[in-house]
Amino acid sequence: MDKPPAVGRRERKKAATRQAIADAALQLFLERGYDRVSIRDIAEAADVSTTTLFKHFPGKEALVFDRDEDREAELIAAVRRRPAGQGIVDALREHVLTSWIPVATHPLRAEFTGLVDSTPALREYGERMWTRHTAALSAAIADDAGVSHDDIACRALARFVLEIPALAQGRQDPRTAVEEVFDLLAHGWRPLG
Template sequence: MTHTETGHAPMGRRERKKAATRQAIADAALHLFLERGYDDVGIREIADAADVSTTTLFKHFPVKEALVFDEDADHRARLLAAVRERPEGQSIPAALREHALRHRMASPDDDTRFAAFFKLVNSTPALRDYQQGMWLRHADALTTVIAEESGLPPDDPACVALAHFALEAPRAARGHDDPRQVVTRAFDLLECGWPPLPASG
């Protein structure tokens, strides 16, 4: 076995162990949150359930809210891919609408655990705010991709506006009986423009 091979193998094991520990913590946290509610579960309880120290927990998740959203990099990748890899002929707003409905909204067809996760987030102000901040951190990257796909400068105001609109739209659906319909109508506004108001009189 070469020096290079001996050098890389332990690193691979360490990374796998680190990822497994992170996943175990996130799984334990979500189980407890869904069972008892976010506010009624303490960090020490989560650490004990995952069989780690609180120090180890905070190395992986610096704040409690992050325990619920442990795939931020994956969310960002899917968001940008929704624009870059959209079907031929599909508009950018339509691609972003489909992404929002698929990855940011629960539907009656979702499995029970997925729907329970959305209920947990939407019923917990701290988690709602953290989630929104998490999505808005991707605004600059999304603006850049929209501009590239549209052949426009990266600071084009329309691209900036579309990115922020797409990331903010699900917030408008909170509290509505049919949030998916609200998001769909919001994106329809981008495609069709503001409808003329009926004349008064």
């Protein structure tokens, strides 16, 4: 596997600024509520100009889902960069377990979910975000399988995988819930008893 290129000073500074903005926004949203926080409030808390804020984020909703682009790239990489001999479903299982379980067990998860669920603009943005991920993940799966991007099986697999975190959310043991759903995808439905 290729070693990722070294990240330069400029890229590190940009990433640090982006993270500072996202952190300030989330803290303010959780303290005051999404609708009571302005872009100017966030820029001041992060010690940047509003122009700088908009260079990193296209709008207020994107501040809440600050890793949206990274998550999509990581999903596609899970398919395209998986080890030889590893199936797509197993690669996506591994990706969900390593990327989503830490998020699901994060101490601020309940507050974050409450913020999103109680704010219609954020709920709608989150739903649109997942739809975009479905298209990109489906295309990566289709490319790997050598079929058309509109292949229904590839689209269904992408959609099912992206629904797993929502299905496992709130379960006593999220890891076991994720494993159960991936077992269903890998082996098909088996009636109980």
